[in-house]
Amino acid sequence: MKNILTVILITFISISCSKRNWEAGSNGIILYPSGAKTNAAKAILVSPVDEEIIKVSASATKTFSTEKSLIVLPDTKPVEFEVKEEKDKLIVSTSKTKIEISKTTGEIQFSDENGNLLLEEKQGGGKSLKEMEVDGVEGYIVQQVFESSEDEAIYGLGQHQADEINYKGKNEELFQYNTKVSVPFIVSTKNYGLLWDNYSFSRFGDPRPYGQIDQFKLFNANGNEGSLTATYIDNTNNDHIFTTRDESTIDYENLETIEKFPEGFHFNHAKITWEGELQPEESGIFRFLLYYAGYTKIWIDGQLMADKWRTAWNPSVAKFQWDMKAGKRYKLKLEWIPDGGVSYIGLKALSPVPANQQDDISFFSEMGDQIDYYFMKGNSIDEVISKYRKLTGKAQVMPxxxxxxxxxxxxxxxxxxxxxxxxxxxxxxxxxxxxxxxxxxxxxxxxxxxxxxxxxxxxxxxxxxxxxxxxxxxxxxxxxxxxxxxxxxxxxxxxxxxxxxxxxxxxxxxxxxxxxxxxxxxxxxxxxxxxxxxxxxxxxxxxxxxxxxxxxxxxxxxxxxxxxxxxxxxxxxxxxxxxxxxxxxxxxxxxxxxxxxxxxxxxxxxxxxxxxxxxxxxxxxxxxxxxxxxxxxxxxxxxxxxxxxxxxxxxxxxxxxxxxxxxKKFEQATEGSKEMDEWRELNTRWYQFGAFVPLFRVHGQFPYREIWNLAPESHPAYKSMLYYNKLRYRLMPYIYSLTGAVYHNDYTIMRGLAMDFPFDKRVQNIGDEYMFGPSLLVCPVYEYKARKRDVYFPNNGGWFNLYTGEYYAGGQKVNTEAPYERMPLFVREGSIIPVGPEIEYTSQKKDAPIDIYVYAGQDASFNLYEDEGTNYDYEKGEFSTISFNYSEKEKVLTILSREGKFDGMIPTRVFRIKVITRNKPLPFLSEDGVAKTVTYEGKEIKIQLL
Missing domain, CATH: 3.20.20.80 (Glycosidases)
Incomplete structure (x- = not known):
């Protein structure tokens, strides 16, 4: 097999007699499980990368691949570890991680230094390696399964379009597509991560492909068994029926399968409806995958499961599930209006699996030389991500x-x-x-x-x-x-x-x-x-x-x-x-x-x-x-x-x-029409959200997206977009400091709530709020004509309305105001936010005063980061940080001595301190409320605030 070499045993130091089925060396241990079954691993290599990163490789033979990883950077630094043998177990320990391995099955458990279990492979090891060959190159279809604890949430896997936040018990196919970015990495609220080192088409969760709907007994609109009724209307102006036919699958997902559409049928003014009943042969939760372009609606037993639109040439997916009973019929209706031209539609399903199996953490891949994965742990999700970047490379400070x-x-x-x-x-x-x-x-x-x-x-x-x-x-x-x-x-x-x-x-x-x-x-x-x-x-x-x-x-x-x-x-x-x-x-x-x-x-x-x-x-x-x-x-x-x-x-x-x-309704919208009203509101709400993601960027097809082309200056849409553009620039000291933290501290700017509030279980499934940096709770408004939205305030102190300074206690859900021109934004109690002047580009007014907003009620801190802005001198240590610490008990803000320097650094700064408390609210960017103004020359200053 290409790039496979026999492991040279003389590089390992045997610490056992010939009957032992394991060997140890400077980079880890190799185990040859005594009870290996068909398609199971014949050899397992466990290698500590550092005290909290463990690489596991599993081979179908007694050899391992020497192919270099495309994902993981080479690291030759040895890590100290100990190996102990206890009955049927090997225990490999670093100073911070304990790995227990069954000598019989190769099953691995990962614990912290105190023995607290974090993750374990499925009973028996959860490994599968099945021989395969492509283009004369041999390889294996590989899968690794882990147990998942009941109370953990799972995040990561890249960027997908099915509107899911917590992947616990979910399925996701991992491949690259226009609007889909697959990254084989997850983090858990139990503060561990898994990197699956494989580049082939993969699946997270259920390893089976979604099956066609002919896995059900099908009944058409007349009750006849064997298919659904497909009605093809080629002119929606008069509902002219082109043809009606029975179909046992709905599979028109790509350029090959769309050839199965009726010959001569045109999509420009069409509507197709599939109707009938599904009857499962087993009971349980069926998971459906709807692949759609155009306007698509689907109902089961009269309940609307999805109402979607995508352009004809770029389909998306919707997921839903339904608890079904064997032998019972369920009404299905799928209504599809293609968006003109060639268009795509499909409906597939996965049959039930036992609940404990559905909750498994599983990675499956079409081809690999062996199983390779990395376990990593930390005291927080941030620390886990830091370990990930240690493995795969640091992210730079963006210009x-x-x-x-x-x-x-x-x-x-x-x-x-x-x-x-x-x-x-x-x-x-x-x-x-x-x-x-x-x-x-x-x-x-x-x-x-x-x-x-x-x-x-x-x-x-x-x-x-x-x-x-x-x-x-x-x-x-x-x-x-x-x-x-x-x-x-x-x-x-x-x-x-x-x-x-x-x-x-x-x-x-x-x-x-x-x-x-x-x-x-x-x-x-x-x-x-x-x-x-x-x-x-x-x-x-x-x-x-x-x-x-x-x-x-x-x-x-x-x-x-x-x-x-x-x-x-x-x-x-x-x-x-x-x-x-x-x-x-x-x-x-x-x-x-x-x-x-x-x-x-x-x-x-x-x-x-x-x-x-x-x-x-x-x-x-x-x-x-x-x-x-x-x-x-x-x-x-x-x-x-x-x-x-x-x-x-x-x-x-x-x-x-x-x-x-x-x-098309927006392409053709005219001034004063309901379509134009919706177009402007959609862009306004999206713009509000877009100002609080890592990169602030407008792009799209016609109509043109410059704000003066979206709305006139007098319109609320224009005013709102201009406000959020300027707000982004006022926040540049805060934002650029986060960018610095990305490199220097492996920070994450756009943060799921579970990152900052790990002990509040209510945040685990919230996918429509997030933290932008340590202080700002962002709550986009994504429903047309909505003027309020529910906001859950995480339970770790209180929250201040950014615009008014009004205080909200944490741990509650509130239906908050969301007027057309404003998206709900809240500041975490115990925050410090540096705010710059009004500018029109980032390099303007470099020496202008900076307002320091202190949101009191808890201790607070912030590190103001600065560097040259365009070069890589920060990699050589040429940057500065000014640390701000607020003591709630003493009501004192301490500006610590500046650390570091760089060419072009502004040596003297003017800081204007503003304090917001529960009893003294202050609107953001208000000209009022300056508590103190100080001139800072790089030496520590203490300021009594209240």
Whole structure:
């Protein structure tokens, strides 16, 4: 087998007689379970990486792979550990972790240093390795199952669109797709994490694929057994029925299966309804997966289970479940209105499993050399994520300008459009730091050239200079895609570094009249270098500041089946695409990051990418949630999607504020119409939310998304969006300090409530609130015309309304006011928030006074972080922190002596202290309420406040 070597036993020091079935060495122990069964592990390697990180490898043979991980960084530092033998157990102990291993089955238990059990593998070890082969390469279908305690919640797995927050007892397929980012990492409220080191198509939870609905006995609308009744209406204006037929499956999910639609049926004014009854053959909870594009509703026994919309070319999924009894019939109705053109729909289900099995923590993967996973623990979820980043790489401090406002649209078609948009921002005094050039700036038949079309962009260097002269940066779209015959395609092709299947199959894209091309192989190190060299020559040399790496799933052909997608990227330089299916984005970002840092070590890399994977954070990346829809349900789904992505160890996330793909009703909305009213409110509410995610970014299809194109200045929508834009910039000292903490303390900016309130069990399933940094409770409004929303205040002290200073006790749910122009925002009691001046770009007014808001009632602290803002000197220790500590008992604020320095540091600061108490509320940004003004020259100051 490729990259498999026999473990050389002389590297291990035997500490037992020949009858013993285990060996120990400097890097861990190898166990050969005496009771190994078919498809179970024949050898298990347990290796402490540090005192609280344990690597486990399980092999189907008595050998282990030496293939280097794409996810985990190499670490050769030895870790001290002890090994004891107790009857049927081996006990491996570091100073902080205890691992018990059954010598018979290989089952492993993980405990803390005091013996408190944190996680255990399923009885018998929970390991399965089944032989398989792809393209002549041997491997294994692998699965690892763990027990899950009743009271824990599970987060992570990347970013998915089914509006789920706690993955305890849930199922999730792990593959990359336009609006789906799969990261095989979870964290538990029991303060441990699991990293599944595998790159193939995987599943969390139930390892079975969802099955077709013909697993039920089906009855059509007339009660006849064997199918449902499918009614195809081809003209909704007169409800003309094109055909009615019996169907035993609803499986139109990709370009292959849609061929099963009735011949000659057109979707432009269509409606299809499936009706009938389902009768299960067993009792229990059935879990359904609805795959949809267009307007879709589904009912079971008259109860609406989903009401969704997605654009025709970019489907999404909805999940629901139903408790069923064997032999009983359940009415099913699925109503689908395609959104024009080719469209997709599907309905599948998973049959019941025992409750204790459904709650198992399970990772399954299609292909691997062996099972590889990492257990890690800490005293908090933050500490667990810190361990994850120790394994997979630190996340950088993003350039300060990146934390400002980003304006984008699909797309600025000319140089003048781009520049004039930026100038309009400056004319209107709307804060902005970044303008974005999306795709198709190149000649129409030269995708991959990275060249600006001269007729539309006559002077790219001058354009970029104008942007810089207007105190802004430019990010540009760069795809790993090349049209056949272009110079760059030929450079890859002659080296054998281009995926050939799309070329062989003459796949053409959607640009009229359709151009053939393919993607380069990012798994090839030399190909990555060439990709960077091409970008460097044509774009970086011209002054481009940042990179938008689109379609990095890779999306060679949208809506292809998983199997065909594998063919389209096969083989990779490392092996079969089946084995490396999920890691393309990681490899692609690696090439850009390493190329730019080598070219210009002082220029902080910024990469925006549509896909992601474990370890992406080490390459200067932010991931966005893809081409989501302009609808309230997609808006709501972004909240848990962003939280879980952040809790997957990747701290920088964003989305298309307002949604990318636009419903026709909004495209055609006219002034004064109900559609225009909804469009403006949707964008306003989304904008409010978007100001409080790690990256603040507007993007989408027509209608244009600049706030003056969304609404006139006098409109509440315009006023609200301007307010939140300015608020983001006023909070820049707070936000940039969080960015500093991401690198220096492995911090997470967008925080699930379980991170900060682990002892409040009520927060575990809340997916529509989160903490933005340590102090701000963010409560987006995601329902049309809602003017109130329920807010749960976590139970660890009280909360202050940001806008009024009104106090709320923790541990209660309150139906709070949510007027059109304001999203509920609350400040945690015992917080310090530094607030800067009103500015229009992040580098403006660097020496201006900073307001220090102290929300009293509990002790509080905050570290104000500063560095140069654009270079990597912070990695060398060139940065400063000013620590603020408030004592509730003494009512004293202490500003500690500044630590550190950097070029350009402002040596003297003016701080204006404002205090908010339960009895003395103060609106945020009020000109009143200054308790003290101090001039700070870097030495400790104590200030009596109350």
């Amino acid at each position: 300060k300008w990146a934390m400002g406002f980003w304006q984008s649209r699909e797309r600025y078609k000319t140089q003048d459009e781009l520049i004039n948009t930026l100038k309009e921002f400056r004319k209107r005094h709307i804060p902005i730091d970044n303008i974005v050039q999306d795709w198709s700036y190149w000649p129409v038949d030269k995708w991959g050239s990275h060249e600006f079309e001269k007729a539309r962009f006559p002077d790219p260097v001058g354009m970029i200079k104008t942007i810089h002269d207007n105190n802004a940066k430019i990010l540009i779209s760069v795809w790993p895609k090349f049209y056949i015959g272009t110079e760059h395609y030929n450079e890859f092709e002659k080296k054998g570094w281009i995926y050939k299947q799309a070329v062989k199959d003459s796949i053409r894209d959607w640009i009229y009249p359709g151009y053939p091309g393919s993607f380069y192989d990012a798994y090839n190190e030399e190909a990555r270098k060439l990709f960077w060299e091409q970008i460097d020559e044509h774009l970086y040399e011209k002054g481009i500041d940042a990179w938008w790496l689109d379609a990095t799933e890779p999306d060679i052909l949208s809506n292809a089946s998983i199997e065909y997608r594998k063919q389209l990227m096969n083989p990779t330089a490392l092996g079969p695409s089946t084995k490396y299916f999920n890691a393309f984005a990681l490899m692609n970002a690696k090439g850009i990051y390493e190329g730019q840092r080598e070219k210009n070590p002082n220029d902080r890399v910024f990469i925006l990418t549509r896909s992601g994977f474990a370890g992406m954070q080490r390459y200067g990346t932010t991931t966005w949630s893809g081409d989501i829809g302009t609808c309230w349900e997609d808006f709501k789904a972004q909240i848990p999607a962003g939280i879980n992505f952040s809790m997957s160890g990747l701290p920088y996330w964003t989305m298309d504020i307002g949604g990318f793909s636009v419903q």
